Amino acid sequence: MTDERTSTSGLALGILAYGTWGVIPLYWKQLGHVGAGEILAHRVLGALVVGVLLLLGTGRLRATSAILGDARSMRTMLTSTALIAGNWGLFIWAVVTGHLAEASLGYFINPLLNALLGRVALGERLSRGQLLALASSAIGVLWLATTSERPPWVALALAMSFALYGLVRKQAKAGALEGFAIEAGLVAPFALAFLLTRTPTFGAMVAGDARTRLLLLGAGVVTAVPLIAFASAARRLRYTTLGMLQFLAPTLQLGCAVLLFGEPFSGRFAVAFAWIGLGALIFLADAVRRERRAMG
Numbered sequence: 001m002t003d004e005r006t007s008t009s010g011l012a013l014g015i016l017a018y019g020t021w022g023v024i025p026l027y028w029k030q031l032g033h034v035g036a037g038e039i040l041a042h043r044v045l046g047a048l049v050v051g052v053l054l055l056l057g058t059g060r061l062r063a064t065s066a067i068l069g070d071a072r073s074m075r076t077m078l079t080s081t082a083l084i085a086g087n088w089g090l091f092i093w094a095v096v097t098g099h100l101a102e103a104s105l106g107y108f109i110n111p112l113l114n115a116l117l118g119r120v121a122l123g124e125r126l127s128r129g130q131l132l133a134l135a136s137s138a139i140g141v142l143w144l145a146t147t148s149e150r151p152p153w154v155a156l157a158l159a160m161s162f163a164l165y166g167l168v169r170k171q172a173k174a175g176a177l178e179g180f181a182i183e184a185g186l187v188a189p190f191a192l193a194f195l196l197t198r199t200p201t202f203g204a205m206v207a208g209d210a211r212t213r214l215l216l217l218g219a220g221v222v223t224a225v226p227l228i229a230f231a232s233a234a235r236r237l238r239y240t241t242l243g244m245l246q247f248l249a250p251t252l253q254l255g256c257a258v259l260l261f262g263e264p265f266s267g268r269f270a271v272a273f274a275w276i277g278l279g280a281l282i283f284l285a286d287a288v289r290r291e292r293r294a295m296g
Contacts, residue, residue, distance in 0.1 A: 007237065015245065021226050022248055029261065036089060041192075046219045048185055054181070055178070063178060070173070076172045084183055090157055090158055098263055100253055101265060106156065108273075108277065113159050115130050127286055129286025133286065137276045140273065140274070180224065238291065
């Protein structure tokens with residue numbers, strides 16, 4: 001019964017995490033008039049405040065201090081910070097400038113890219129199903145790259161930055177909460193400097209209406225909630241179940257882009273998504289098959 005409750009709560013937390021990541025474009029779109037750079041800066045400062053409060057509330061401030069005092073750990077955290085800050089900024093830019101559909105493509109590719117990086121960087125073996133999934137997704141990306149006026153750089157940059165971020169964080173000593181707070185803290189000085197150069201100082205937080213200010217104040221919370229839910233879900237769910245849930249976010253993002261934001265979805269784009277979607281299905285089917293085999 002305990003395992004069943006743990007699995008049920010893990011599933012709910014996983015859906016909360018990936019569901020929030022899937023619909024978070026609706027939040028950033030409401031701040032489109034503010035600009036991507038300013039949204040990112042307020043998001044970082046808000047995330048830092050939330051992170052510190054959570055560290056205090058959970059009694060994990062000492063563990064975080066130990067990481068801050070370790071030079072090797074901090075070099076790793078500096079790298080992860082650069083990757084996640086770039087990923088956050090590019091995703092917000094994609095939302096407010098009408099490139100969310102392409103951004104969602106990147107997060108469909110991401111799990112497959114994770115498997116490829118695991119092979120290249122960690123020496124993990126790729127199964128035949130994973131190779132087929134990667135090949136199918138590669139066809140979709142190449143099709144889009146060769147038939148479009150420009151390469152799908154938004155999708156590729158988001159997929160690569162997040163995959164590399166996952167690889168770097170895998171090697172870091174910091175837990176999810178400690179890492180979240182440290183990363184926000186490392187980029188916070190740059191965010192603060194950016195906001196101090198705005199006219200007026202702090203930009204829309206001063207000049208905006210009450211609704212804009214409230215949304216900017218909530219940016220840290222909507223950043224922290226799915227991350228914490230994900231960390232909790234990962235401890236409760238089987239890897240295969242978590243792998244299936246990760247495709248929820250880009251599916252919702254694509255729905256937001258096409259159905260709510262009115263972004264174009266051409267036949268060329270549909271062909272690319274079909275190949276990448278096929279790759280995702282092969283990837284999931286292979287993960288289920290391997291887990292059943294492991295369980296006997």
